[in-house]
Amino acid sequence: MRDLANRVRAEVETVVVGQSVLVEHLLAAAVVGGHVLLEGPPGTAKTLLANALARALDVEFRRVQFTPDMLPSDLTGTTALRGGELVFRPGPVFTNILLADEINRTPPKTQAALLEAMQERQVSIDGETHPLRAPFLVLATQNPIEYEGTYPLPEAQLDRFLFKLELGYLPESDEIAILRLAHRGVSPPSLDSVNAIVRPEELEAARQEVDATAVSDEVAAFVVALVRKTRELPSVELGASPRAAVHLLAAGRAFARLAGRDFVTPDDVVDAARPVLRHRLVLRPEAELERYTTEDAVGAALASVPVPR
Structure with a gap:
């Protein structure tokens, strides 16, 4: 790919x-x-x-x-x-x-x-x-x-x-x-x-290649932890859904192949987090009044979840 x-x-x-x-x-x-x-x-x-x-x-x-x-x-x-x-x-x-x-x-x-x-x-x-x-x-x-x-x-x-x-x-x-x-x-x-x-x-070969990209248990757990963290942030009214986790992992697989690898790293998930999550979060009114953005919320989630190494 x-x-x-x-x-x-x-x-x-x-x-x-x-x-x-x-x-x-x-x-x-x-x-x-x-x-x-x-x-x-x-x-x-x-x-x-x-x-x-x-x-x-x-x-x-x-x-x-x-x-x-x-x-x-x-x-x-x-x-x-x-x-x-x-x-x-x-x-x-x-x-x-x-x-x-x-x-x-x-x-x-x-x-x-x-x-x-x-x-x-x-x-x-x-x-x-x-x-x-x-x-x-x-x-x-x-x-x-x-x-x-x-x-x-x-x-x-x-x-x-x-x-x-x-x-x-x-x-x-x-x-x-x-x-x-x-x-x-x-x-x-x-x-x-x-x-x-x-x-x-x-295109079909690229799709099969991405589907075959290996995902470790640690990376899968990192994806879920990141999505769940968005629901716990005090600034967020509605966090990311389970569908968001599926999309985040799919994007991570594609990013891994774009980097020439056949396995997903935590960095692939981090790179995909903002484009995958920024439109799925709903902020509390008081956070919006303070000009807090969903981009800030995704950044807070990334900063709060330890990245497996």
């Missing part, structure tokens, strides 16, 4: 600057079957990144702009009468990589339709079940600044995302490099330079 990640990163970086760590996280999510919540200001190449990743993996990509008037059927599809027969017309969710742009701008009913598809890997319409494609990776974006007129995702739905990744502004040198790529006016860089370099069997 390490070689696969290096090749994918090199292809994506022909059009996207300064996001090598993010590319690795997205590839890890695709391999373990997780989904990703991306939070960052506009103009930080979220759409370009997702599209370039899809091209490198040689899979289909679709983008949906979520709006307040969007219906579940706009996403999942509808059944229409054609020639006297009912025919299913699949919606944009029937793809490999779906960019759900500004997911918090659509009502809860439509959010739930997407999140159900994420969990079940299928949609049911008019009593018929339609399986989704594999691999299926949802990248859902939120703007961390504009909350007016939005529908925040409830905690139970946030818990279904493997990672929450935060995109900030890049260093000055990277922004200068972006300008050197922008040679078509204000149009985004062409994706023609991104080649399809991954065969379907390579």
Whole structure:
């Protein structure tokens, strides 16, 4: 998987600057079957990144702009009468990589339709079940600044995302490099330079490789202790769930393979803790008033649980 990640990163970086760590996280999510919540200001190449990743993996990509008037059927599809027969017309969710742009701008009913598809890997319409494609990776974006007129995702739905990744502004040198790529006016860089370099069997082999990554009893106990500690913190109203522990270990396995190892170390778990846990914790009101963040809470949990050596 390490070689696969290096090749994918090199292809994506022909059009996207300064996001090598993010590319690795997205590839890890695709391999373990997780989904990703991306939070960052506009103009930080979220759409370009997702599209370039899809091209490198040689899979289909679709983008949906979520709006307040969007219906579940706009996403999942509808059944229409054609020639006297009912025919299913699949919606944009029937793809490999779906960019759900500004997911918090659509009502809860439509959010739930997407999140159900994420969990079940299928949609049911008019009593018929339609399986989704594999691999299926949802990248859902939120703007961390504009909350007016939005529908925040409830905690139970946030818990279904493997990672929450935060995109900030890049260093000055990277922004200068972006300008050197922008040679078509204000149009985004062409994706023609991104080649399809991954065969379907390579993704499946990476998935099997990650599943076979060894986990010691000490590392498994560390994962559980870390998740349980989040429930005991005085600043936290709702801690991480057992699903979070499953996701944390899956991410640790992927990170181990990205580092070229066939076993998980405690450091892999530590590296995965923030992106896996930061969106699953609910703080007490008094902690929020003191500008305490879930990032601080994850850090407190990491500091409180001894790391096995």
